[in-house]
Amino acid sequence: MTKQFAGVQALKGVDLQVLPGEVHCVMGQNGAGKSTLIKTLSGVHQPDSGEIRWEGKEISLAGPTSALDLGIATMYQELDVVDGLSVAENIFLGHERSSGGVLQVKKTNALARALLKRLGHGDLPPSTEVGTLSAANKQIVSMARALSRDTKMIIMDEPSAILDSGEVANLFRVVRELTAQGIAVVYISHRLEEIRQIGDRISVIKDGRSTANGLSVTDTPREQLIRLMTGRDVENVFPVRTPIPVDAPVVLEVEDLELDGHFERVNFTVRAGEILGFAGLVGSKRSEILETIYGARKASAGKVRVNGKPLRAGSVNSAVNAGIGLSPEERKSQGLILDEPIFKNVTLSTFERFARGGYLNERAERDAARGQITALELRPADPDRPARTLSGGNQQKILLARWLVHGTPVLLLDEPTRGVDVGARAEIYALIRKLAADGTAIIVVSSEIEEVLGLADKVLVIDDGKVLTQTNASDIDEHGVLDLVMKGSAA
Numbered sequence: 001m002t003k004q005f006a007g008v009q010a011l012k013g014v015d016l017q018v019l020p021g022e023v024h025c026v027m028g029q030n031g032a033g034k035s036t037l038i039k040t041l042s043g044v045h046q047p048d049s050g051e052i053r054w055e056g057k058e059i060s061l062a063g064p065t066s067a068l069d070l071g072i073a074t075m076y077q078e079l080d081v082v083d084g085l086s087v088a089e090n091i092f093l094g095h096e097r098s099s100g101g102v103l104q105v106k107k108t109n110a111l112a113r114a115l116l117k118r119l120g121h122g123d124l125p126p127s128t129e130v131g132t133l134s135a136a137n138k139q140i141v142s143m144a145r146a147l148s149r150d151t152k153m154i155i156m157d158e159p160s161a162i163l164d165s166g167e168v169a170n171l172f173r174v175v176r177e178l179t180a181q182g183i184a185v186v187y188i189s190h191r192l193e194e195i196r197q198i199g200d201r202i203s204v205i206k207d208g209r210s211t212a213n214g215l216s217v218t219d220t221p222r223e224q225l226i227r228l229m230t231g232r233d234v235e236n237v238f239p240v241r242t243p244i245p246v247d248a249p250v251v252l253e254v255e256d257l258e259l260d261g262h263f264e265r266v267n268f269t270v271r272a273g274e275i276l277g278f279a280g281l282v283g284s285k286r287s288e289i290l291e292t293i294y295g296a297r298k299a300s301a302g303k304v305r306v307n308g309k310p311l312r313a314g315s316v317n318s319a320v321n322a323g324i325g326l327s328p329e330e331r332k333s334q335g336l337i338l339d340e341p342i343f344k345n346v347t348l349s350t351f352e353r354f355a356r357g358g359y360l361n362e363r364a365e366r367d368a369a370r371g372q373i374t375a376l377e378l379r380p381a382d383p384d385r386p387a388r389t390l391s392g393g394n395q396q397k398i399l400l401a402r403w404l405v406h407g408t409p410v411l412l413l414d415e416p417t418r419g420v421d422v423g424a425r426a427e428i429y430a431l432i433r434k435l436a437a438d439g440t441a442i443i444v445v446s447s448e449i450e451e452v453l454g455l456a457d458k459v460l461v462i463d464d465g466k467v468l469t470q471t472n473a474s475d476i477d478e479h480g481v482l483d484l485v486m487k488g489s490a491a
Contacts, residue, residue, distance in 0.1 A: 001050035003036050010036040011047070012208035016186075018153060023175060023185045025195045025217070028205035029229050029423045031379070031391035034188055037205065038155055041186075042074040043067035073146035077158040077188075078332075081138050083131030088112035090130050091144045115144040119174050136167040143174065153184040160194060161418055163282070172198050190420065192222055204228040230423035237426050238454035239433040248272045249307075251441040252324075252410050254293060257302035262288045263465030266302070268458075270441040272409070275432065277456030277473060278445045279481045285465040286445045287329055290412045293443075294326045295319040306410060320349060322410075325403030327396070329414040329445075335399050338388035342378070343369035345387050346401045372401035376431065393417075393424025400431060411435065414445045429455060449478045461485065 003011040011033045018024045028034050039045045041052070043061035051058050054070055061067050067074075081090050088108045089096075097108045112126040121140050124133075130141055139159060146154050156175075160168045175185055175198060189195060195202060195217060202220060204212040211228045248271040257266040263285045270276045278286040291297045293304050298314025305311065312318040319326075328334040336345055343362075346369040347354060354364045369383045376397045378390075387398060396416055403411055413432065417425045432455060436442055446452050452459060456473045461484050468484045469476075 001037070001040060001047045001052070003040060003045060003047050010208055011040070013210065014050075014205055014208070015210045015213050016041075016203055017214060018184045018186055019201075020152070020184050021179045021182045022200040023179055023187050023198050024214075025187045025189065025199035025202045026205065027189070027195065027202060027225065027229055029391070029393070031394070032205045032229070033208040034205060035157075036208075038074060038076075038157055038186075038188065041067070041072060041155060043072075068149055071150050071152035072155070073149065073151045073153070074155040075139070075142050075146060075157065075159060077161060079135070079138050079142050081130050081141055083129070085130060086126065087116075087124060087128050087130055087133075087141050087144075088126035090141050091115060091126075091148050093145065095149070111148070112144065115147055116140070118147065118177075119144060120170070120177070136163055136170070139163070139171070140174075147178075151183060153186065154178065155186040155188070157188045158190070159187070160189065160191065167282075168194070190425075192225060195225075206231060226423075237429065239430050241457065242273070242433065242437045244271060244273045244457060248274065251307060252293075252443075253303070253305040253308075255303045255305070257289070257292060257304065258300050259288060259292050259297055260300040262297075263292075263462075266467055268460060268467075268470060270410070270443060272439045272441055273436050274458065275436050275442045275444060275456045277452035277459045278443065278462055279449050279452040279459050280462040281485055282447055283464075284462045284485075286462050287414050288465075289462070290326065290414050290443065290445060293319070294324055294412060296326075320406075323408045324410045324412065325349070325406060325408035326412045327399040327403070327414060327416060329418070331392075331395055331399060336387045336395060339386055341384045342373065342387055342390070342398060343383035345398050346372055346383075346405055349402055349406050368405050369401065372404055375404075376401055377427065391424070393420040393428065396420060396424075396428060397431075400428075400435075404435075409439070409441060411440050411442045412445075413442065415447065416444065417446070417448075417451065449481050453478065453481075 001011050001014045014033060014037055026034055036045065040047050043064045043066045052061065082093065091112045092108055097104045097111065109126040113122065116122055116124050119140055124137060130138060159171060163171060179185055187198060199217040202212065202215045202217055203210065204225065206229060250269045251272050252270040254266055254268050258264045266289055268276065280286055288297060292299050295311065295314055295316040295318055303310050306322040306324060309322065311322055332338060343366045347365045351360060354361045366383045373381050373383060378394050378397045387395060417428055420428065432442060444452060444455050453473050458470065459473045459476060460470050461468045461481050463485045
């Protein structure tokens with residue numbers, strides 16, 4: 001299969017064979033062509049060349065409805081549920097059960113209840129408004145929608161990205177039940193450990209081409225998969241720590257910080273060149289702590305100081321002016337202006353530096369952005385390219401470039417590698433370590449405990465808004481973190 005957009009060859013020759021009742025994992029770096037492949041199989045795009053055979057017959061997918069009618073359903077990474085509708089209404093959205101133009105509520109709810117029971121969630125009321133559900137339950141609604149037709153294959157794009165470990169285990173259970181019924185699952189994920197647990201076979205895409213088709217999960221070493229994805233060996237994912245100078249000054253101080261209903265009495269300091277990691281499960285209030293430090297939430301008590309000077313509670317301007325930068329968890333909705341060019345996103349927090357007589361000097365903006373594009377090896381290296389068109393790893397680099405242009409002494413990174421492939425992760429890890437070595441005080445929040453422990457110098461273990469312990473990263477392992485969280489205390 002091949003596909004080109006405006007002179008960019010997204011797919012240069014991709015092959016994929018999926019069998020009934022299997023979990024077929026598709027892997028590749030950001031920008032490899034996975035999203036284009038998914039949308040082509042879903043009928044959103046039509047290939048320029050190549051063919052799609054479904055149950056032995058060559059087909060042409062005129063649109064998403066054509067795919068659904070054949071039994072091909074897609075669950076996208078960014079869930080497409082409608083918060084204002086009920087669970088049942090979401091499940092049958094687009095093919096409502098009605099009579100004479102009137103929605104058959106009882107029938108719709110009964111059919112929805114049967115689908116939810118099939119997914120092991122029969123206790124989820126069909127009349128519940130979807131906007132009140134957790135991310136995990138919204139995903140179940142999306143999966144039930146996929147099954148509401150005569151589905152034979154479900155494509156799942158990074159389905160575990162928003163789930164904690166317990167929710168991932170439930171997702172895997174559901175996937176195995178689906179494959180036991182003969183339904184094929186195409187599973188897209190960057191997480192090699194997940195692939196080992198759930199996958200049967202693996203296909204790999206690199207730069208729009210297939211580099212492997214239908215490899216056995218159990219017989220393919222991790223190193224081989226990384227090499228197929230990146231074209232190189234990525235031996236040391238986490239860079240070696242640089243010792244922090246004994247006399248490194250304290251840059252960020254957080255004293256008895258509280259936010260009513262979220263967290264209480266949070267205390268820590270971060271020195272120049274130090275990386276502090278927040279470890280915990282999804283929902284532990286780590287992001288809320290970062291947002292309060294940044295002023296996006298107004299603290300109900302406590303102090304935040306940068307270089308000894310207190311910040312005004314609930315003021316983002318106060319934080320930014322003091323030198324705090326935030327890369328938010330949801331980079332697309334909270335961090336980037338997707339339809340604006342790269343250079344505008346990079347200079348977003350420093351417009352005043354490029355203003356002359358009330359007008360922005362776009363040439364100066366481009367030059368500043370171009371310097372960071374080169375330094376961070378952002379691809380493609382075009383400052384005028386819309387941020388929306390970049391891969392997840394390169395979008396993350398835009399956020400880092402923004403604060404590098406600004407010159408922040410404190411950097412808050414919330415899930416900096418979510419949805420980022422193994423090769424780009426190694427690049428981002430190296431960049432974070434380099435920023436620390438240059439004297440930046442950094443806080444990293446990640447749902448992957450291994451990532452926190454691999455990057456950080458010190459670690460705060462947080463559960464339900466409480467700091468359970470603060471320790472050197474070298475003095476605790478993943479088991480120790482989980483043990484503390486399960487106990488709910490440091491005792």
